[in-house]
């Protein structure tokens with residue numbers, strides 16, 4: 001794995017991407033944040049050695065390097081999902097590459113359904129903890145000790161320092177930022193009513209199909225991270241309406257400006 005990481009890093013460096021400080025992963029419908037980045041380089045995943053390309057048409061699949069909030073950032077516009085058929089190692093490879101490039105913090109985002117009945121669509125949830133319901137784990141297989149330990153601690157998978165700052169920023173900006181537990185499922189289908197009931201019983205506040213693999217790898221490699229879910233639908237099993245992916249994308253696009261404001265302000269303080 002180290003050899004592949006070196007290959008990818010050397011390709012990116014030879015394309016002028018040097019010393020990024022912060023990595024950003026933009027989830028479904030959340031790509032517009034890149035409009036605020038003053039862009040130096042923009043590279044499609046398919047031309048980056050060892051990167052897989054996004055197979056979902058509305059996930060754009062570009063690595064963007066530039067400046068945001070006075071810091072050098074490396075942003076993934078569109079991520080890879082397990083449901084696309086990639087292995088967990090493939091979907092988390094970019095996180096290892098960003099760390100090897102030098103990022104000190106990882107800021108993730110995703111679109112998620114609300115299990116907590118107090119959450120309204122269009123609001124934001126800071127992920128305080130997660131429940132991994134994906135059928136696979138990116139750390140399965142022989143451990144590479146140079147990357148991290150065999151049994152990474154997960155007692156505090158999200159940076160308390162970053163999360164505290166994000167809550168303070170949201171309050172100052174008058175943006176509702178819930179704190180809650182994110183459950184990751186495989187997808188690509190949405191959940192049945194019975195599954196939404198189950199997720200509530202096990203303690204999830206929101207559900208989505210991503211983020212947790214990247215967070216597991218970030219913890220493996222000792223990279224402090226935060227994640228914010230944009231609540232795109234309300235999963236009340238007793239009043240469930242059919243969920244349309246186009247609605248999810250539209251709601252994410254609307255709420256994105258709050259997410260962008262919070263993350264940009266955070267980046268200014270790092």
Ligand code: HPA
Pocket residue numbers: 111112113114185190191207208209232233235243248
């Ligand atoms: N379930 C799973 N993933 C999602 C949802 C949902 O309700 N909304 C957005 N992503």
